[in-house]
Amino acid sequence: MLKAVRLLGLPLFLLLLILPARAAWQNVGSITHAAQSGASGVILETSSGAKILISFFDLNVVRIRIAPSGNFENAFSYAIEEKLRVKPKIKPIQQTAKEVIMELTSGEKVVVNKTFIAITIFDAAGEKLLADAAPAMFDRASGEIQATKMRRSSAETYYGFGEKASAALSRDSQNLTMWNTDTYRYAVNQDPLYQAIPFFIALDRGKAYGLFFHNSFRSSFDMGKSAPDKYTFSAEGGELDYFVFIGGKNRTPAKILEDYSNLTGRTPLPPVWALGYQQSRYSYPTQARVLEVAREFRRRQIPADVIYLDIDHMDGFRVFTWDKQKFPNPKELTDDLAKINFRAVTIIDPAIKVDDKYQVYSEGKTENLFVKTADGRDFNGSVWAGNSAFPDFTDPKTRRWFGSWYRTYLSNGIAGFWNDMNEPSVFPAEKDNTPPLRYNPFNTIPLDARHNGDGAGGTHKRFHNVYGLEMAHSSFEGLQKLQPAKRPFVLTRAGFAGVQRYAAVWTGDNTASWEHLQMSVPMLLNLSVSGVPFVGADVGGYADMPSGELYARWLQAAALTPFLRSHSENNLPNKEPWEYGADFERINRASIELRYELLPYLYTLFREHEEDGKSVMRPLWFEYPKDLKTYTVDDEYLVGRDLLIAPVLKQGQLKRSIYFPAGDDWRDWQTGILYKGGTTAEVEASLEKLPLFARVGAIIPTQTVVQSTNEMPKADLTLHVITGVAPDKTDQSTVFQDAGDGYGYRENSWRENKIEHQKNLLKFKRFGNFADGQKIKTIEFLGIEIKPQEIRIDGKPVNIEFDQPEKRVRILLTSDNVTEIATIP
Numbered sequence: 139m140l141k142a143v144r145l146l147g148l149p150l151f152l153l154l155l156i157l158p159a160r161a162a163w164q165n166v167g168s169i170t171h172a173a174q175s176g177a178s179g180v181i182l183e184t185s186s187g188a189k190i191l192i193s194f195f196d197l198n199v200v201r202i203r204i205a206p207s208g209n210f211e212n213a214f215s216y217a218i219e220e221k222l223r224v225k226p227k228i229k230p231i232q233q234t235a236k237e238v239i240m241e242l243t244s245g246e247k248v249v250v251n252k253t254f255i256a257i258t259i260f261d262a263a264g265e266k267l268l269a270d271a272a273p274a275m276f277d278r279a280s281g282e283i284q285a286t287k288m289r290r291s292s293a294e295t296y297y298g299f300g301e302k303a304s305a306a307l308s309r310d311s312q313n314l315t316m317w318n319t320d321t322y323r324y325a326v327n328q329d330p331l332y333q334a335i336p337f338f339i340a341l342d343r344g345k346a347y348g349l350f351f352h353n354s355f356r357s358s359f360d361m362g363k364s365a366p367d368k369y370t371f372s373a374e375g376g377e378l379d380y381f382v383f384i385g386g387k388n389r390t391p392a393k394i395l396e397d398y399s400n401l402t403g404r405t406p407l408p409p410v411w412a413l414g415y416q417q418s419r420y421s422y423p424t425q426a427r428v429l430e431v432a433r434e435f436r437r438r439q440i441p442a443d444v445i446y447l448d449i450d451h452m453d454g455f456r457v458f459t460w461d462k463q464k465f466p467n468p469k470e471l472t473d474d475l476a477k478i479n480f481r482a483v484t485i486i487d488p489a490i491k492v493d494d495k496y497q498v499y500s501e502g503k504t505e506n507l508f509v510k511t512a513d514g515r516d517f518n519g520s521v522w523a524g525n526s527a528f529p530d531f532t533d534p535k536t537r538r539w540f541g542s543w544y545r546t547y548l549s550n551g552i553a554g555f556w557n558d559m560n561e562p563s564v565f566p567a568e569k570d571n572t573p574p575l576r577y578n579p580f581n582t583i584p585l586d587a588r589h590n591g592d593g594a595g596g597t598h599k600r601f602h603n604v605y606g607l608e609m610a611h612s613s614f615e616g617l618q619k620l621q622p623a624k625r626p627f628v629l630t631r632a633g634f635a636g637v638q639r640y641a642a643v644w645t646g647d648n649t650a651s652w653e654h655l656q657m658s659v660p661m662l663l664n665l666s667v668s669g670v671p672f673v674g675a676d677v678g679g680y681a682d683m684p685s686g687e688l689y690a691r692w693l694q695a696a697a698l699t700p701f702l703r704s705h706s707e708n709n710l711p712n713k714e715p716w717e718y719g720a721d722f723e724r725i726n727r728a729s730i731e732l733r734y735e736l737l738p739y740l741y742t743l744f745r746e747h748e749e750d751g752k753s754v755m756r757p758l759w760f761e762y763p764k765d766l767k768t769y770t771v772d773d774e775y776l777v778g779r780d781l782l783i784a785p786v787l788k789q790g791q792l793k794r795s796i797y798f799p800a801g802d803d804w805r806d807w808q809t810g811i812l813y814k815g816g817t818t819a820e821v822e823a824s825l826e827k828l829p830l831f832a833r834v835g836a837i838i839p840t841q842t843v844v845q846s847t848n849e850m851p852k853a854d855l856t857l858h859v860i861t862g863v864a865p866d867k868t869d870q871s872t873v874f875q876d877a878g879d880g881y882g883y884r885e886n887s888w889r890e891n892k893i894e895h896q897k898n899l900l901k902f903k904r905f906g907n908f909a910d911g912q913k914i915k916t917i918e919f920l921g922i923e924i925k926p927q928e929i930r931i932d933g934k935p936v937n938i939e940f941d942q943p944e945k946r947v948r949i950l951l952t953s954d955n956v957t958e959i960a961t962i963p
Contacts, residue, residue, distance in 0.1 A: 142598075162277045162278065162280065164253070164275065164278075165272070165273035165274065165323070166186050166206075166276070167183060167186035167187075167606065168184065169238065169252040169253075170185055171183040173231075175191060176558065179193030179228070180192050180227055180734050182238065182427045182815055184255065185602075187206075187348070187622075188204070188207075189204070189208050190204050191203075191205075191210065191602055195225060196223070196397060196400070196836035197226050197385055198385060198393070199397055200259055200377075200379050200382045201352075201382075202381075203378070203618055204274050204377060204380070206283065206375050211377055211594075212564055214592035215509065216607055217352060217634060217635040219639060224509060224901060229238050234251055236251060237249050237679060245263070247259060249261050255271075255274070257270050258270070261385070262387060265345075267384060267510060268382055271367075272368075274378050275754060276360070281371060281375035282375070283373055283375075283376070283594070284372035285370065285380070286369070287369055290803075292366065293767050294340055294344070295308060295310045296338045296369075296426055297336070297757065297759075298338035298339050298348075298667050298668040299314050299354055299367065299396060299413070300336075300670070301331045301643075301646075302661065303324050303325065303326060304507065304660060304661075305326060305656050305657045306660060307664070307770060308769065308772075309359075310361055311359065312359075312926040313357050314330075314602060315579075316334035317357075317603065318330070318333065318357065318578050318633075319561055320332070321646060323329070323647060323648075324647070324648070330579060330645065332561060332631050332632050333670075334357075334633075335668040335669070335670070336352075336359070336371070336635065337398060339668065339673065340395050344651030344764040344890075345389040345683065346389050346393075347385055348359065348394040348395075349380060349381070349382055349383070350379060350401070350402075350635065352378045352379040355376050355599060356373065356599070357373040358373075359371045363767050369408035374599065375599060375600060381401065382398045383641075385397075389413070390754055391667070391760045392750075395669065395752060396665045396750055396752070397753070399584060399638070400637075401416045404638060404747060405672050405749055407640075407744055407745055408744060408885060409625045409849045410850065411443045411879075412443075412444070412642070413469060413702075413737055413847070413848075414442065414733075414737070415442045416442070416444035416703040416845060417431065417442055418483075418706070419713070420444035420450075420706065422446075422448070423771060424465070425464065425465045425466065425468070425471045428475075428482075429471065431445060432445050432478060434714070434716070435813050436845065438723065438727070439714065439843050440479070440723075440730055441725070441733075441843065442846065443480065443481060443482055443483055444474045444482070444553075444554070444703075446485070446551075447482060447483070447484045451465050451574075454491065455521075456493070456523055457487055458486075458543045460550075468552075472553075478674070481540060482551070482552050483546055483555060484552050484555060484556065485556045485558050486613065487521065487558055488529060488531075488915050489528060490508070490518070490523075490528070491525070491560070492518055492524075495851060499527060501518065502529060502539070506636060509529070509598070512584070512597075517584065517911040519564035519689070521563065521564060523944060528562060530635015531612055532608055537611060538606065538610035538956075540613075541617070541619065544616050544620055546619055548617075554625065554626075554627035554629070555626075555630070557560075557606065557613060557628060557630040559640070562605050563582065564582050565590040566581060582602060584600070587598060593769050604634045606631065606634070606637070607636060607640075610637060610640040611640050613626070614641065624731045625879055625880065625881070627641070628640055628641040630642070630643060631646055635669070637670060638669050638670045638912055641675050643670050643701075645675040646680075647677055647680045647707075648679050651679060651683045652788060652789050653686060654679055655695060656788070658675040658695065659774075659775055659885075660772045663757045663775055666700075666754065667750070667753060667756075671703055671744070671747045671754045671764075672700050676703060676704065676706075677704040678706065679692070681707050682710070683713070684710055685718075687825065688720060689718060689726070689788065690718070690729070693730070694786070695787065698732070698733060698740070698777045700744075700755055714762045729828065735840040735842075736781075738836055738840065738855060738875075739777075739778065739779070739780075741874065742873055746778075758771050758775070758782075758797075760780050761799070762799035762802075764804040765816065767797060767799075768797070773785070773787055775844040779836075781831070781838065782799075782832075783830055784831070786823045786828075792824055794821060794823050796820075798818070798831070801815055801816075802834060803834040805832050810922075810945030811945075812834070813831065834862040834921075835869035835895055836869065837857050837858065838871070839856070839858075839868075839873045841854065847878065851912065852876075854914075856917070857915075858893065861920060861921040863897050867897075869897065870895070871892075872893075873891040874890055875888065875912060877908070877910070878910075882908070888906040888908045889911045892904070898957070898962070899959070899961070900960075902959075913954050914956075915951055916950055917949050919947040922945055922946060922947045923945060926961050926962055926963055927962045927963065929957055929960070929961050931949070932956060932957055933960075
């Protein structure tokens with residue numbers, strides 16, 4: 139009997155241990171009062187004392203805020219772009235014994251169950267979009283909050299969440315953590331990484347919705363891993379504040395991304411030079427070596443625009459300084475680089491060396507601009523420069539001050555800036571200035587450190603995830619003030635939702651392995667659909683030494699990604715494109731030349747992103763959401779809607795299987811061979827070839843090969859017409875042109891060539907006043923089996939060049955004001 143009592147007592151004892159921890163969790167209770175809040179929302183009081191505010195933030199965007207304390211926070215939003223918004227008006231709220239209903243005249247509505255608070259959102263057609271699987275939960279003692287949603291079906295898949303190290307495109311059945319972390323040599327499926335973006339797109343049988351968890355605390359998403367019929371998101375503090383993007387009438391991924399980017403902002407058109415090839419190393423050790431590498435690109439005729447200066451250019455790793463022994467005359471260096479059409483980008487770390495003789499530190503200390511410990515002292519931590527202070531970028535005064543220091547680099551001719559270590563990373567104290575080799579998400583500023591929070595105040599626990607974002611903010615706005623006639627180029631390792639307003643993003647310290655090459659495609663695609671269009675991964679891997687084959691295949695895979703940079707850590711052999719022998723040099727040159735040929739197309743896509751929020755690099759499902767086979771294709775990608783890239787990602791592979799999405803047909807860029815949409819084909823992929831395909835109906839601009847973007851104004855354009863369009867179909871393409879820098883394009887100093895493509899007919903229209911754009915000199919029709927009888931430009935027959943083996947027809951334009959080109963088969 140005693141034994142039985144003891145056995146019964148054991149689980150009771152464990153239960154007593156568990157219950158106090160769980161007892162603090164409670165749900166929001168039932169609705170005790172409901173009232174309309176302004177023209178677009180409803181406020182609900184609950185039996186738990188929590189308050190709920192539900193509003194239509196935009197026509198297709200619902201915002202839900204739950205304040206466990208009953209008081210909504212006034213914390214400054216770093217994610218939401220500040221701009222004038224016109225919120226829609228809802229109908230007068232309806233109440234029944236069981237429900238509260240708010241609805242737009244267009245049909246979208248939100249229904250809240252009164253007794254078992256469950257929020258359900260319906261689209262304009264009355265279809266259930268999203269529903270709570272359980273009431274929202276909170277723990278007032280710890281500050282934790284949680285929401286749980288029903289999955290619409292077992293086929294629902296999820297994409298986005300910023301930067302996640304997974305070789306799979308879908309985030310279904312994964313646990314994901316949002317906490318910016320320095321992750322040198324990260325492994326496959328290691329989480330978290332450098333960028334925390336708590337936004338995702340859900341896709342189910344052709345229809346999409348989006349959800350953005352507007353909370354900067356460490357947060358987690360269980361996307362059906364614990365319970366396959368639901369998903370949960372939670373945070374360690376703050377409000378349960380989230381936006382649901384309904385997606386308009388058709389609920390397309392493009393509409394979701396348009397509305398999300400309208401909320402958090404878009405990437406302004408970058409300077410065209412930033413789209414060129416960029417070469418980096420930690421570190422090119424001297425001024426002479428930097429010039430030597432740049433001149434070698436020119437000697438070997440490998441196009442390039444940018445070379446990087448890593449931390450060894452500084453005096454003792456003090457930011458905004460120069461090592462006068464290694465870099466005795468930085469202005470002379472940038473002048474010499476400019477003579478061969480190169481620009482220099484320098485690294486900027488947030489840590490400021492504690493040194494009273496160092497002006498950046500002494501100013502920051504005097505002006506009280508650094509992050510504080512819990513007891514009010516400046517927090518000091520060890521990074522590359524040793525003991526260092528950290529600017530509080532959540533203080534607008536600090537942002538202005540830090541941004542003003544870029545003048546020291548601009549005066550020396552530096553063109554762009556690379557923000558690193560800004561998670562922020564802090565080395566373990568016992569290792570002084572030696573970087574940690576062991577992954578630790580809490581090698582950072584202490585969580586109880588204090589920040590200004592744009593006047594709201596708070597701890598590092600709240601502001602950790604926005605530290606890198608606000609450093610990029612400081613950099614971008616500082617550069618705008620210092621050089622108002624130029625577009626800033628900022629590259630950042632860490633960020634949060636909204637980082638796209640200020641910076642490009644790369645995937646950090648990757649490794650020279652085939653696994654990392656394979657992983658780079660879904661990583662960049664998920665960043666892209668997280669609202670960040672200017673993305674790339676270091677070619678060849680940052681850590682370790684790639685083989686010639688791996689480097690060549692990586693450069694092919696990355697050639698048309700939005701951001702293209704080759705980078706390497708120190709203590710490794712050289713990794714420049716010519717370092718693997720003559721055959722690989724030829725292959726690598728061709729990959730970079732392909733990028734430069736297609737720069738007019740890439741540049742146009744960045745302009746389109748600024749207008750409508752579409753990503754430059756896209757998963758297949760983004761354009762073809764009704765084709766369910768695209769949902770798990772993670773080794774191919776689209777550039778815009780017109781180019782399909784299927785890179786070789788496996789060692790020794792000389793052919794590969796390619797899926798062509800249903801809805802359009804595709805032609806091989808090199809051979810003109812036609813592939814039907816909705817089919818899979820085995821395609822030859824020799825080491826020299828990047829499998830690249832163009833959508834039938836598209837018109838794609840290219841330019842003659844140039845060695846840098848400085849040469850673009852004199853380079854002629856060719857329009858590649860991808861033939862095979864159906865007789866009843868009209869397609870349209872655009873070529874955007876401007877000065878490549880500055881802000882004239884926001885007025886009227888721009889030009890758009892819009893071309894309608896019907897079967898055997900092209901129609902041209904031009905808009906804008908920019909007169910110095912590249913001239914269209916050649917039209918090339920891809921996929922022509924038999925030479926046409928005649929081609930007429932504005933009614934006049936012209937000479938035809940027919941290349942039957944390549945299935946190409948070429949004609950020359952003698953005028954830049956053509957209105958119509960007709961083909962007589």
